[in-house]
Amino acid sequence: MRYAVEAVRIVKKYVTKKRKGFFKSETEVVEALKGISFKIRYGEIVGLLGPNGAGKTTTIKIVSTLLLPDSGKVFIDGVEAFKNLSYVREKIGIMLTVEKGFFPKLTGRENLIYFGTLYGLERKLLEKRVNYLLDLLELKELGGSDKLYEEFSLGMKARLAFARALLKDPPIILLDEPTLGLDPVSARKIRRIVKDLAHKEGKAVLYTTHNMFEAEIVCDRILLINKGVIVSEGTPEELKNKIPKLKVIRAVLHGGNMEKLSKLISSSLNLKPEIKIVERGLEVKLAIKNPEEILNDLLKIFNLANVDVVSLNIEEPSLEDVFIYFAKGVIE
Known part of the structure; x- marks a missing residue:
């Protein structure tokens, strides 16, 4: 079977400086990921569930090819990711944080057109796609289409970030805590669309969260990660039956x-x-x-x-x- 995403024994370490007293520091090696492996099929939502600092964002960045692992391999649609960057990045849509990367003096529509142009989307197709996403995420209804980004609420920023991740209509979607800090209405909207993308359109979704309730209602399978190790995995019911x-x-x-x-x-x-x-x-x-x-x-x-x-x-x-x-x- 060809998996949408396959991670094989991924290891990632960070070298940091640990302060000792006022004037001294010592080098400290932090092992963010300790050889994790997992697979994601098309048409399913896999949750990466763990506390802050567990390794969720590091995993997302490595799978998206934004960060090199120290060892291990990532395969996207059966292709080794770091040897085929252009092909792999065409397959992936990613939402890392709600606010980073947008231009405050551009409207919601202008921001999406800018990023769509960078992605190489043809003008007519881009305009059609932008209109579709603004409608899908109800940004037109909220006034976000023609409002400057700096005037957006946090919920509107999250919807726009999600729209950007979907601009290329990618078959694989990586979402890093997409509902963090959102109002219930915006969070519910994003969850519903995520489920439709996987279950109706057959997309593969990797969804990180530390929210237990959210993981249970959104995800088909859950990977429990703690201190860089996947401690267990399965459907919510399978996990409950393991204890x-x-x-x-x-x-x-x-x-x-x-x-x-x-x-x-x-x-x-x-x-x-x-x-x-x-x-x-x-x-x-x-x-x-x-x-x-x-x-x-x-x-x-x-x-x-x-x-x-x-x-x-x-x-x-x-x-x-x-x-x-x-x-x-x-x-x-």
């Missing part, structure tokens, strides 16, 4: 003392609760295999601690629990 079959008891309580409650639960049930202050009082979270077996004892503890139960739910593990399990080896 121990623990369920989560989540209770919201009114009144009581956090420290006293934690000690009571730990000593009585031999479990370590996660307790935090929320708007309605205290939230207690416990991970356990058979929560039904301890519910009565837990309610007695709440009564002993002189707290009122506002709500109590038993939940299946979330994608966040999965990530914590694989990244740290525990469910919090």
